[in-house]
Amino acid sequence: MSTASRQFVQRAAVKAADLEHRATIERNIQTYDAAVARGRLRFADWEAARNACEAIKAEAICHLDRYLEQFEKNITARGAHVFWAEDAAQADAYVATLVKQRGVKTVVKSKSMATEEIHLSAALEKAGATVWETDLGEFIVQLRDEPPYHIVTPAMHLTRYQIRDLFREKLGADVPDADPQKLVAVARVALRRAFFSAEMGISGANFLVADAGMVALSTNEGNGRLTTTLPRLHVVVAGIEKIVPRLADLALLWPVLAAAGTGQPITTYSTLIGGPRCADEPDGPEELHVVLLDNGRTNLLTAPETAEVLRCIRCGACLNMCPVYRQVGGHAYGTTYPGPIGSIFTPRTVEMREWGHMAYACSLCTACKSVCPVKIDLPKQLLLVRRDFVAAGDVKPAENVGFRGFRWVVESARRFAAGGWLLRKSQAVVRALGFSRSPLDPMYVWTKYRAPMPVPRQSFRAWWRQHGRQ
Amino acid sequence: MAGNSSGARERILARIRDAAVRSGGADLIDTPLKPTAGLSGPADVLAGIFPPIGDARARFLTECASNLMEAMETADAAASAAALVTVLNSLPEGELYVQDVPVLRSLIERATIAQPVRWSSQGAPAASTQVSLTLAHAFVAQTGSILISSQCGGRGASIVAPCHIVYGTGVQVVPDIAAALALAQAKGLTEASYAGLISGSSRTADIEKILVQGAHGPRRLVVIIED
Numbered sequence: 069m070s071t072a073s074r075q076f077v078q079r080a081a082v083k084a085a086d087l088e089h090r091a092t093i094e095r096n097i098q099t100y101d102a103a104v105a106r107g108r109l110r111f112a113d114w115e116a117a118r119n120a121c122e123a124i125k126a127e128a129i130c131h132l133d134r135y136l137e138q139f140e141k142n143i144t145a146r147g148a149h150v151f152w153a154e155d156a157a158q159a160d161a162y163v164a165t166l167v168k169q170r171g172v173k174t175v176v177k178s179k180s181m182a183t184e185e186i187h188l189s190a191a192l193e194k195a196g197a198t199v200w201e202t203d204l205g206e207f208i209v210q211l212r213d214e215p216p217y218h219i220v221t222p223a224m225h226l227t228r229y230q231i232r233d234l235f236r237e238k239l240g241a242d243v244p245d246a247d248p249q250k251l252v253a254v255a256r257v258a259l260r261r262a263f264f265s266a267e268m269g270i271s272g273a274n275f276l277v278a279d280a281g282m283v284a285l286s287t288n289e290g291n292g293r294l295t296t297t298l299p300r301l302h303v304v305v306a307g308i309e310k311i312v313p314r315l316a317d318l319a320l321l322w323p324v325l326a327a328a329g330t331g332q333p334i335t336t337y338s339t340l341i342g343g344p345r346c347a348d349e350p351d352g353p354e355e356l357h358v359v360l361l362d363n364g365r366t367n368l369l370t371a372p373e374t375a376e377v378l379r380c381i382r383c384g385a386c387l388n389m390c391p392v393y394r395q396v397g398g399h400a401y402g403t404t405y406p407g408p409i410g411s412i413f414t415p416r417t418v419e420m421r422e423w424g425h426m427a428y429a430c431s432l433c434t435a436c437k438s439v440c441p442v443k444i445d446l447p448k449q450l451l452l453v454r455r456d457f458v459a460a461g462d463v464k465p466a467e468n469v470g471f472r473g474f475r476w477v478v479e480s481a482r483r484f485a486a487g488g489w490l491l492r493k494s495q496a497v498v499r500a501l502g503f504s505r506s507p508l509d510p511m512y513v514w515t516k517y518r519a520p521m522p523v524p525r526q527s528f529r530a531w532w533r534q535h536g537r538q
Numbered sequence: 539m540a541g542n543s544s545g546a547r548e549r550i551l552a553r554i555r556d557a558a559v560r561s562g563g564a565d566l567i568d569t570p571l572k573p574t575a576g577l578s579g580p581a582d583v584l585a586g587i588f589p590p591i592g593d594a595r596a597r598f599l600t601e602c603a604s605n606l607m608e609a610m611e612t613a614d615a616a617a618s619a620a621a622l623v624t625v626l627n628s629l630p631e632g633e634l635y636v637q638d639v640p641v642l643r644s645l646i647e648r649a650t651i652a653q654p655v656r657w658s659s660q661g662a663p664a665a666s667t668q669v670s671l672t673l674a675h676a677f678v679a680q681t682g683s684i685l686i687s688s689q690c691g692g693r694g695a696s697i698v699a700p701c702h703i704v705y706g707t708g709v710q711v712v713p714d715i716a717a718a719l720a721l722a723q724a725k726g727l728t729e730a731s732y733a734g735l736i737s738g739s740s741r742t743a744d745i746e747k748i749l750v751q752g753a754h755g756p757r758r759l760v761v762i763i764e765d
Contacts, residue, residue: 290755351662369557
C-alpha cells in the first residue's frame with residue numbers, strides 16, 4: 069500500500085466525519101448545481117453541444133503534433149518564445165532562469181492548475197522572487213499555505229468567517245461582519261500593489277488556438293487581464309493537451325466551459341493573447357514566453373483507449389457531481405487534480421503504484437460521465453486504472469488471497485451453499501456474543517462505518533424450496 | 539534564453555507520433571488536416587446547439603442587464619456626450635483615460651468634462667486612473683459582450699480603471715460569438731497582441747459562491763450605443 073494511499077484513507081475518514089466541512093461543501097455545490105441548471109437552459113441542445121465539443125477536442129488530440137507545431141509557428145511569428153518542457157523540472161528551471169536573468173523580484177500569477185502541478189511558485193521563490201496568487205480563491209489558500217481545494221473554486225471549503233479571520237491575521241484587515249463585498253475589497257487593495265510592482269506575470273491557458281496562434285484565457289475577476297497587461301514579462305504555462313484547432317471552435321468551447329464550470333453564459337473576461345506588445349500599442353508585456361508542458365501527458369497516448377483523458381478542459385463538473393468528492397473534499401486526495409478526473413489523470417501521468425488507489429474512491433455511479441462536457445468515459449477510465457493498478461502489483465496480499473478464495477467458493481454450487489451457511493451461522497454467533505461492529509467481527513471492514521446488514525435465517529435455495537412454486 | 543537546445547521538443551513530438559502509430563492511427567500522421575468529422579463548419583455545428591437570436595439589438599440589451607452592465611441608448615452625438623458627462627459626474631475625482639481616435643476626440647470636445655484627460659497616445663493608464671473611454675469592435679447579442687482588442691487604446695484601457703465606458707453604434711451589434719470571432723479574423727484582430735470578449739463588470743464568487751462585483755477589474759462597465 070503506497071504512502072499516498074494510506075494518507076488518503078486517513079484524511080478521507082477525518083473529512084467525511086467533519087459535518088461542518090460537509091455542510092460548507094454541500095452549500096457551495098448546491099449553489100453551483102442551481103447555476104448550471106440555469107446555464108444549460110441557454111442551449112437549445114446541450115447534448116449536441118457536448119457531442120460537438122467532444123469532436124473538436126478529439127480531433128485536436130488526434131493531430132496533437134501538428135496542431136502544436138502550427139500553434140508554435142503562428143505565435144512565434146508574432147515574437148513569442150515557445151519552450152517545450154518534458155517534465156516539471158525543465159519547466160520550473162526555464163521560468164526560474166528567466167526570473168534570474170531578467171532581475172524579477174515580484175511575480176503575479178493568474179490561476180493555473182499546470183503551475184500547481186509543477187510547483188512553480190516554490191521554484192520561483194527559491195530563485196529569489198516573491199510570488200502572489202491573484203485569483204481571490206488562490207490568494208486565500210496561498211495565505212493559508214494550502215494547495216487549492218478544487219480546480220475551479222480553490223477556497224470552496226472555507227466560510228466567509230474563516231476568510232475574515234485569515235485576513236485579520238495575515239493582512240491586518242478588520243472586517244467584523246465578514247461581508248464578502250468588503251473582504252473582496254481588502255484583497256483588491258492588497259493585490260493591486262503587487263500588480264503594479266510585478267515584473268513578471270504568469271498565467272495558464274484554457275485553450276491554445278492553433279490556427280490563430282493565440283492563448284485563450286478565461287477569468288471572471290480580471291486578474292488574468294492585469295497579469296497579462298502590467299508586468300513587462302508574461303509567461304504562459306500550458307499542458308500540451310490544451311490545443312484546439314481553430315479560433316472558431318471557441319464559439320462553442322467558451323460557452324460550454326462557462327456553463328459546465330460555473331453556469332455562466334460565458335466567462336466575463338474571455339481573453340486571447342497573441343504575442344508581446346506590438347510597436348503601435350501603448351502597453352502590454354515586452355516578452356511573451358509559452359511553456360508547453362508534457363509532464364506525463366504523452367503516457368496517456370501510448371494506449372488508444374486512454375487518449376480520451378486528454379480531451380479534458382478542466383471545468384470541474386465531475387468533481388462537483390462526484391458523491392465521493394462531495395464527502396471527502398479536495399484535500400483528502402493529496403494531488404493537484406482531485407476527484408474523478410484526478411483519479412484517471414494522476415496515476416498515468418505521475419505513477420501508477422503510488423496513485424492508482426484513487427480509482428477505488430469511486431462507486432462507479434457514472435454521474436461524472438453524465439456531466440462531462442467533452443464526454444470522457446470516466447467510469448471506463450477508472451476501471452482501466454484499477455486494471456493497470458492491479459497489474460502493477462501494489463495490491464494488499466490479503467486482498468489477493470481473499471479474492472482467490474472467493475472465486476474458489478463461487479465456482480462450485482456446493483461450496484457456495486456451504487459458504488453461505490458458514491457466514492449466516494458465524495454472524496449469528498458474533499451478534500449473540502455482542503461482537504458486532506467490534507474488531508472481532510469478521511465483517512468489521514464493512515461494519516466499521518456502516519450498520520450491520522440483516523442476516524437472513526435461511527438461504528435463498530431453502531426459501532425457494534418452501535415458497536418458490538406457490 | 540537557450541530555448542530547446544536539449545531536444546525536448548523533438549522528444550515530445552516523437553512520443554506523440556509514436557503513440558499515434560502504435561494505436562493503429564498511421565493515417566493520423568499522413569492525412570491532411572480535415573474539419574471535425576461530420577461537421578462542415580462552425581456555423582453548421584452551432585445551428586442546432588444555441589436557440590436563434592431573433593432581434594439582436596434587443597437581445598444585446600437584455601444580456602447587458604443580466605451581466606450587470608449599464609447600457610445607454612442615444613440618438614445622436616450630442617446625446618452621447620450628455621450621457622458620457624452623466625457617467626463621469628457620478629465618479630470620484632481622477633484621470634480619464636481615452637483611446638486616441640478622432641471619433642472620441644470629437645466626443646470629448648462636445649462634452650464638458652471636469653476630469654483631466656490622458657490620451658492613449660500619451661502612454662498606458664496609471665494605477666490611479668478612475669475611468670477609461672474606448673471604442674469596441676463589436677457588441678455580441680448572444681452573451682451581452684463587447685469585442686475589443688489592444689487596438690482599442692491598449693490592454694490596460696479595459697481593465698485598470700474602476701469604470702470602463704465603451705462608445706459604439708447600433709450597427710456594431712452582431713448576433714453571436716461565432717460572428718464576433720469571424721469578424722475578429724476578418725479585421726485582422728488576431729494580429730493584435732490582445733483581443734477578447736468582455737461580458738460584464740469584474741466579479742468573483744470565490745467566497746461562499748456569493749457574487750461580488752469589482753474584484754480586480756472595473757466595477758462598472760457602461761456601454762453608450764448611438765444610432
